[in-house]
Amino acid sequence: xxxxxxxxxxxxxxxxxxxxxxxxxxxxxxxxxxxxxxxxxxxxxxxxxxxxxxxxxxxxxxxxxxxxxxxxxxxxxxxxxxxxxxxxxxxxxxxxxxxxxxxxxxxxxxxxxxxxxxxxxxxxxxxxxxxxxxxxxxxxxxxxxxxxxxxxxxxxxxxxxxxxxxxxxxxxxxxxxxxxxxxxxxxxxxxxxxxxxxxxxxxxxxxxxxxxxxxxxxxxxxxxxxxxxxxxxxxxxxxxxxxxxxxxxxxxxxxxxxxxxxx
Amino acid sequence: xxxxxxxxxxxxxxxxxxxxxxxxxxxxxxxxxxxxxxxxxxxxxxxxxxxxxxxxxxxxxxxxxxxxxxxxxxxxxxxxxxxxxxxxxxxxxxxxxxxxxxxxxxx
Numbered sequence: 001x002x003x004x005x006x007x008x009x010x011x012x013x014x015x016x017x018x019x020x021x022x023x024x025x026x027x028x029x030x031x032x033x034x035x036x037x038x039x040x041x042x043x044x045x046x047x048x049x050x051x052x053x054x055x056x057x058x059x060x061x062x063x064x065x066x067x068x069x070x071x072x073x074x075x076x077x078x079x080x081x082x083x084x085x086x087x088x089x090x091x092x093x094x095x096x097x098x099x100x101x102x103x104x105x106x107x108x109x110x111x112x113x114x115x116x117x118x119x120x121x122x123x124x125x126x127x128x129x130x131x132x133x134x135x136x137x138x139x140x141x142x143x144x145x146x147x148x149x150x151x152x153x154x155x156x157x158x159x160x161x162x163x164x165x166x167x168x169x170x171x172x173x174x175x176x177x178x179x180x181x182x183x184x185x186x187x188x189x190x191x192x193x194x195x196x197x198x199x200x201x202x203x204x205x206x207x208x209x210x211x212x213x214x215x216x217x218x219x220x221x222x223x224x225x226x227x228x229x230x231x232x233x234x235x236x237x238x239x240x241x242x243x244x245x246x247x248x249x250x251x252x253x254x255x256x257x258x259x260x261x262x263x
Numbered sequence: 264x265x266x267x268x269x270x271x272x273x274x275x276x277x278x279x280x281x282x283x284x285x286x287x288x289x290x291x292x293x294x295x296x297x298x299x300x301x302x303x304x305x306x307x308x309x310x311x312x313x314x315x316x317x318x319x320x321x322x323x324x325x326x327x328x329x330x331x332x333x334x335x336x337x338x339x340x341x342x343x344x345x346x347x348x349x350x351x352x353x354x355x356x357x358x359x360x361x362x363x364x365x366x367x368x369x370x
Contacts, residue, residue, distance in 0.1 A: 053269050056332040059287040063265055212289070212331035 034251045037197035037262060040188060045209075049261040057139065057207035057259025060214040064140020067133060073124025079137070082121065086144050094142035095150050095256055098245045100157035107160050107241035110138050111216065129235035135214050139205045142258035149255055150202055152248045164246025167239060173230030179243075194263060199224075200251035201244065203260025214259060217244055264288060264359035268349060273366045274341050282313065282321075283336045284349050286359065292327040306354045308333065316345035343367055 038046060048054050069080040083089040098109040108116075114137050115126040127134035168179045182191065183199030190196070204217040211219075218240045225232040233239045269283040286308060293305025305327060313321040321337045339347075344367045352358045 053267065053283055053285065054334055056285065056287075056334070059265055059267060059285060059332060062267055063287070209330075 034200055034254050035187075035198050036200060036202055036254050036257065038203065038257060038260065040195040040197040041262060045261050045263060049203075049257065055207065055259060055261055057205070057214050057261060060136045060139040060205070060207075061143045061259060063132070063136035064138075064143075067137050068140060073118065073122035075121065075123045077122050079117070086140065090141050090144040092145050092148050092151070094145040094258070095148045096153060098241060098248060099153055100160045100245065105157040105160045107238070107245045109218075109241055109244055110141060111218075112236070112241070114138060114141070130216060130219060135205055135216065138216065139214055139259050142205065142256065145256045146258055147255055149253045150248055150251050152245075152252055156245070156249060160242055160245055161249060164242040164244075164249075167243050168246055168250075173225070173228035175228040175230075177228045179224070198251075199247070200254055201247045202251050202254040203257035203262070205258060206260040206262050208262050210263065217247070264351075264353075264357060266349070266359060266361045268347075268361045268363050270347055270363035270365055272364075273368060276342060276367050276370050277340065279338050279340050280365070281336060281338055282347065283334065284311075284313075284361065285332065285334045286311075286351065287332055288353065290325075290327075290329055290331040290333060294327065304354075308351050308353045311335065311349065311351040313337075313339075314348045314350075315339060315341070316343060320347075341365060341367055 038049065041049075048056075052058055065086075067079070068086055069078045071078045071081075080086070094110055097113065098107050100106065101108045111129065111134060114134065118124045119126050127137070171178045171181075179199060182196050186196050187198045188195060201217045201220075204220065205214050206220070207214050208220075218235055221240055221243060222232045222235070265287040267285045269281075271280050274280050288308055289306065290308065291303055291306040293302070293307075295303050297303050307327060307329065308325055311321075311323045311325070312319055320339050323335060325333065344365065347363050347365065349361045350358065351360075
């Protein structure tokens with residue numbers, strides 16, 4: 001990953017030396033071109049995602065479309081009251097999230113942005129993470145960017161990006177594994193019956209067959225924390241937001257697939 | 264209950280068309296315990312009926328073996344312009360309905 005983040009190159013090198021045995025560092029694979037998780041999925045799953053009717057995630061898109069024009073809060077305004085037609089107004093927006101805002105380099109994800117609109121503009125209560133409403137709206141908005149490449153802002157806040165980079169390379173949990181050990185060093189190899197992907201977020205929110213539902217990238221990240229038996233950060237925690245930002249940078253150029261289908 | 268139906272807007276008389284319906288539903292099997300070890304009651308869409316101008320053309324009776332958010336597809340030979348009405352009911356007694364119109368042109 002180091003080459004993608006030249007300002008962080010030194011940090012990465014230090015990580016490799018300090019945390020990982022030199023022998024492992026030699027095996028660190030740095031993909032020249034990121035590969036979507038779709039490429040690691042089975043033909044059945046690829047077919048399900050490709051068919052907009054068979055893709056169950058489209059049910060959430062349909063629900064989001066309804067919510068888009070439903071008035072909410074004390075303002076009695078809907079999303080459409082300001083943003084009009086999502087197909088034009090929201091095209092490419094999700095591809096630029098998460099982004100960094102404010103002097104304290106706070107990461108703002110699509111979920112955070114939608115809830116900000118709700119509380120500040122619509123004067124409504126924020127939607128709970130993983131609630132049907134927030135998932136539907138996020139999926140609907142992200143769906144408008146389908147086919148467009150992930151385009152994190154050119155001048156990302158380096159502090160936030162570096163925090164995400166450190167989390168990605170930090171060993172944790174009883175398994176003592178970092179993200180990089182599966183999703184860089186062992187990507188495309190087998191973990192039991194599954195093929196390990198490079199861990200990109202370009203298809204999120206996705207319909208996972210395991211969940212039998214659509215879930216956010218943070219839900220997936222928390223599942224990985226569980227997998228390595230680490231303590232899961234709460235939904236919306238800074239740590240997960242920083243990681244989301246880093247993942248978007250790492251997967252820059254990948255086409256968005258929302259709603260993707262995964263195993 | 265949220266659903267999506269796929270019915271061609273038009274077809275020729277006597278043509279066989281494919282109809283599809285997807286319904287958002289947890290299809291709770293009745294075999295799963297919740298976090299406190301209590302059994303989550305079975306709640307699946309047990310019956311789905313499709314009528315074409317009032318005549319039943321398709322019926323599905325489903326059980327615990329069907330995954331969440333079921334997608335059903337079936338062929339129908341169409342003769343007259345009219346309406347397909349999909350109706351379904353789950354174990355909790357909740358009902359859903361969806362309609363789609365088809366226009367038939369001569370042979």
